[in-house]
Amino acid sequence: MVSIRPGPVTVGGVVLDNHLLLAAGILGTTGSSLSRMLSSGAGGVVTKSIGPHPKNGHAGPCLIVLEDGLLNAMGLPNPSKEFVDEIASLVKKPVIVSIFGGNPAEFARVASWFEGRVAGFELNLSCPHAEGYGAAIGTDPALVEACTRAVSVTGIPTWVKLTPNVTDITAIGRAAERGGASAIIAINTVKAMRISTGMQRPVLGNRFGGLSGSAVFPIAVRCVYELYEACTIPIIGCGGVTTADNVIEMMMAGASAVEIGSAVYNDVKIFETIKADLYRKDGLTQELIIGSAHE
Amino acid sequence: MSDNLSLPVSIQRVKKETSLIRTFVFDHQFVFSPGQFVMVWIPGVDEIPMALSSENTITVQKAGDATTAMFNLGPGDKLGIRGPFGNGFTKGEKVLGIAGGVGAAPLLPLARATV
Numbered sequence: 001m002v003s004i005r006p007g008p009v010t011v012g013g014v015v016l017d018n019h020l021l022l023a024a025g026i027l028g029t030t031g032s033s034l035s036r037m038l039s040s041g042a043g044g045v046v047t048k049s050i051g052p053h054p055k056n057g058h059a060g061p062c063l064i065v066l067e068d069g070l071l072n073a074m075g076l077p078n079p080s081k082e083f084v085d086e087i088a089s090l091v092k093k094p095v096i097v098s099i100f101g102g103n104p105a106e107f108a109r110v111a112s113w114f115e116g117r118v119a120g121f122e123l124n125l126s127c128p129h130a131e132g133y134g135a136a137i138g139t140d141p142a143l144v145e146a147c148t149r150a151v152s153v154t155g156i157p158t159w160v161k162l163t164p165n166v167t168d169i170t171a172i173g174r175a176a177e178r179g180g181a182s183a184i185i186a187i188n189t190v191k192a193m194r195i196s197t198g199m200q201r202p203v204l205g206n207r208f209g210g211l212s213g214s215a216v217f218p219i220a221v222r223c224v225y226e227l228y229e230a231c232t233i234p235i236i237g238c239g240g241v242t243t244a245d246n247v248i249e250m251m252m253a254g255a256s257a258v259e260i261g262s263a264v265y266n267d268v269k270i271f272e273t274i275k276a277d278l279y280r281k282d283g284l285t286q287e288l289i290i291g292s293a294h295e
Numbered sequence: 296m297s298d299n300l301s302l303p304v305s306i307q308r309v310k311k312e313t314s315l316i317r318t319f320v321f322d323h324q325f326v327f328s329p330g331q332f333v334m335v336w337i338p339g340v341d342e343i344p345m346a347l348s349s350e351n352t353i354t355v356q357k358a359g360d361a362t363t364a365m366f367n368l369g370p371g372d373k374l375g376i377r378g379p380f381g382n383g384f385t386k387g388e389k390v391l392g393i394a395g396g397v398g399a400a401p402l403l404p405l406a407r408a409t410v
Contacts, residue, residue: 059360060342061334061375065299198303199375201338 002248003283009043011257012183012234013157014120016094018043019247019278019286020271023238023261024098024122024161025049025074031087034095037264041271044094046259047087049124051099051133052106054080058129059205064194069213069240070262071192073129073206076100084113091117096159100124100133104143104150111151120157123147125176126188128165128210135163135188141175148179159236161185162223164216169223170230177231185236185259186223190216213262214240221253228254228291242270244277251286252293301336301375309369315357316397317366321376324350328383329405336375340364346401347379354400 009016021044027033028048037045057077064071079086087095097118101107111121125144127134137143144160152158160176162169164187173184189210194203202208220239227235237255241247242263250258263270304321311317325333327347335353336342341361348354357366368374390409392402 059340061301061336061377062342067298194300196300196303196375199301199336199338199373203300203375205341 001245001277002289003244003280004248004278004289005281005283005285006279007285009257009286011236012120012159014044014094014096016043016257018275019251019257020274021096021236021257021259022046022264022271023259024124025072026261026264028098031089034087034090035093037271038093040269041275043257043271044096044119046096046098046122047083048078049076049098049100049127050078050083050110051076051080052101052110054078054082061203061205064203065265066194066211066213066215069211069215070265071194071204071209071211072189073204073209075206076124076127076130076133081113084117088117094119096120096122098122098124098161099151100127100130101147102132102137104146107147108150111154111156115154115156118156120159120182121151122159122161122185123151124161124188125172126161126163128163128189128191129206129208135165135191138163138172139166141171144172144175145179148176148181152180152182157182159183159185161188161238162227163188164219164223164239165191170226173227173231177233181233183234183236183256184227184231185238186227187216187220187239190219212239214242216240217242217246221249224250224255225253225293228294244274247274247278248289251289252291254291254294256286256290299377301334301377303373304376306368306370306372306374312354316354317357318348318352318354319365319368319374321351321374323376325376325379326350327379327404329408330384330401331379331381332401333376333378333380335361335365336377337361337364337368338373338375342375344380348400348403349407350404354397354403356397
């Protein structure tokens with residue numbers, strides 16, 4: 001297997017301890033769980049998405065465990081501004097706060113609460129199951145550009161997480177780039193549903209949700225590959241990464257780092273596990289790997 | 296991972312414990328340790344965690360939307376069940392169970408297993 005020579009990692013204006021980040025929405029609701037992920041090998045962490053108002057989220061069931069992935073419709077539950085205090089102890093750590101809003105002004109407002117307290121922002125323009133937020137905005141290039149600009153003007157690293165639930169993800173990636181994004185993350189979950197045949201009802205309370213985990217890895221690789229050819233800002237690969245070889249594959253497609261979420265469900269020490277396989281002193285420098293599958 | 300969709304169970308009987316507490320008897324017996332809980336799906340309402348009060352019962356106090364909806368269910372109605380989840384109680388030779396109100400429900404299988 002290809003391995004990476006250890007070295008400094010800076011992606012989209014954020015200095016990371018390694019190429020592996022905790023993805024938004026997994027163990028990201030408390031300062032202590034984020035701290036635990038950092039001390040168990042994550043090179044950086046992304047918080048659960050924070051919005052302009054507190055939200056309870058959707059009625060259950062909210063999360064279904066499938067053979068090769070997770071299906072969820074949480075509905076962006078979050079404590080809003082109170083979260084500022086929750087992560088106060090993590091100042092100066094590689095913590096990216098995921099934020100969402102219904103328009104550019106709301107994005108700017110939420111971002112302002114965290115100025116000087118976090119390493120960067122990840123804009124959730126991609127949640128597939130929250131009305132008026134996430135993918136409702138993230139499928140419109142003009143709105144993506146405007147929301148990105150509303151946050152990037154702060155000068156704080158601004159990453160934009162994209163939805164795969166569009167015909168052409170490169171159009172959205174380029175819009176984020178025009179808005180001043182310092183990096184893009186591909187992908188958020190794939191819109192999906194399951195039905196209980198015994199109950200004759202959709203299994204999620206919200207009926208529709210987002211699929212993550214190994215099942216979506218090939219979709220994520222394809223999106224990263226397409227974005228690498230269309231954009232010049234760094235790309236962070238996200239979606240079904242479970243092994244060190246998956247990390248290398250994402251990087252060959254064009255990712256400068258990866259985010260890992262669903263794999264934490266089966267192995268809470270996944271970051272240590274992957275790191276042990278990924279880095280070797282005689283490995284290749286990252287420059288020789290990133291985008292190397294392109295001709 | 297393996298597909299972990301809810302198991303549909305039918306309510307066989309509803310036992311009225313008090314004016315606000317009822318025990319729902321299922322047509323399915325779960326293998327579980329005392330103290331473990333299941334996720335109970337009331338379609339169209341919510342999915343809530345509830346400790347098993349025996350291998351085929353949950354004992355529920357009417358408190359919110361989901362439990363209020365459950366109180367409208369009777370024999371033949373279906374619930375979706377996931378689990379059991381959690382670690383259950385630590386086993387010991389001698390057991391002293393202390394609980395208040397409906398909190399006694401998860402202790403019942405422990406007391407039965409200890410006798």
